[in-house]
Amino acid sequence: MTEVAQRKQDKIARRQVDKFDARRTELAVATLHTLAELGYARTSLREIAQNSEFSHGVLHYYFADKRDLIIEAVRQYERVCVTKYDEVVAHATSADQLRDEFVAMFFDTLVQDATLHRLWYDLRNQSLYEEYFRADVLEIDGHREDMVWRVITRYAELRQATPAASPGTAYVTLDGVFQRALLHHLSGNAETVAALRAELPDVMDLLVKSSG
């Protein structure tokens, strides 16, 4: 085969791979939405297919089995949800501003992306029972911790203070508040959510201490 023909072949092969991957991603996104709506326990392949424009059989053309599909959906979640607060951090010029905008973003995504967030907690928990996507969960959890840490260190910096807790503690605290707010939001308990919102600035201040 000539060099030119070889290059042409490669280009075709690459295009096919790209197309294949694009469809995989498309189906993984449909899976993500179905999971968010129904939860891990109630999501079937036929239901996923109905949330796409294909029939259920196609899923086994693009994925080895259900696990393979769910792993890909988890990775889609990662791409979506782990840089939410970075623009707030980059944009804020004072501690009060960062705090206020963080709180606003926190409760905005709580309401806006509630089903996606409950899916995250569902998946993290399922990984306690089945190992097959645990590695992805741990990776995402790490990225979430990093994101929280960027917020807290920047907040401390603007306050001319230092963090009062480790990255891990800061993460589980804010994540705990979020989990609780999500539970009460989905339970229709608006006043509890409002109380958590009013309290979140105090929680942030708890995580930094004034003196260096």
Added chain:
Amino acid sequence: MTEVAQRKQDKIARRQVDKFDARRTELAVATLHTLAELGYARTSLREIAQNSEFSHGVLHYYFADKRDLIIEAVRQYERVCVTKYDEVVAHATSADQLRDEFVAMFFDTLVQDATLHRLWYDLRNQSLYEEYFRADVLEIDGHREDMVWRVITRYAELRQATPAASPGTAYVTLDGVFQRALLHHLSGNAETVAALRAELPDVMDLLVKSSG
């Protein structure tokens, strides 16, 4: 009917009810263990029956349906797990002792009752998708918060300090540490668990402040 005969009838009726309830409880406990082992998504009635000494048909004699059974299992969980730390609180005579024994108990139950704890988080999360046992979940969550608050207030008292956070914040923080420790424990990540253990005293101190 004479008064005596009436009383006798009542006694019989009560005995029957007691027996019925005893069997219900027995089956609910078997359900709880099956759920802890397999998780909500993978627990079937036949599997539950196999973890008891009865056949699967009997479950519909004592419970209206699967939901009814799971609700009862959730309530069994509540009876088991929400007074763990009270003896530590009652027994401790110094802040250091309370802190050390709390940490010890914390990581003891983490390992000892790991499957039961992961079930709790699973059920709390399922209640974000289905409403039918959400009330029980919220009640249990409240009891867990109360328990944590008893620990923290007593710890602050012994330290001659006051709590630095609200009951809710204190709860989500310690519960967040626990969730994270559980995840890494079940992932076989012993050194991360050890790090969380080493850090837990600092987290407790974060939740109380020295000056009144």
Added chain:
DNA sequence: GTTTTTTCTTGACGACTGTCCAAGATTTTT
């Protein structure tokens, strides 16, 4: 335009699910 390759649909499979029920076993009451 025809052949080849890729993509997708449809229907079937065996296994499993919650639910219900007829029948029998067991216990309690008379």
Added chain:
DNA sequence: AAAAATCTTGGACAGTCGTCAAGAAAAAAC
């Protein structure tokens, strides 16, 4: 000892599940 009430079994039921394969449809290559 007979009768009645209670308890338990095991199988049938209508669905649903993940998986797979044969063939239709579409796209690409020639």
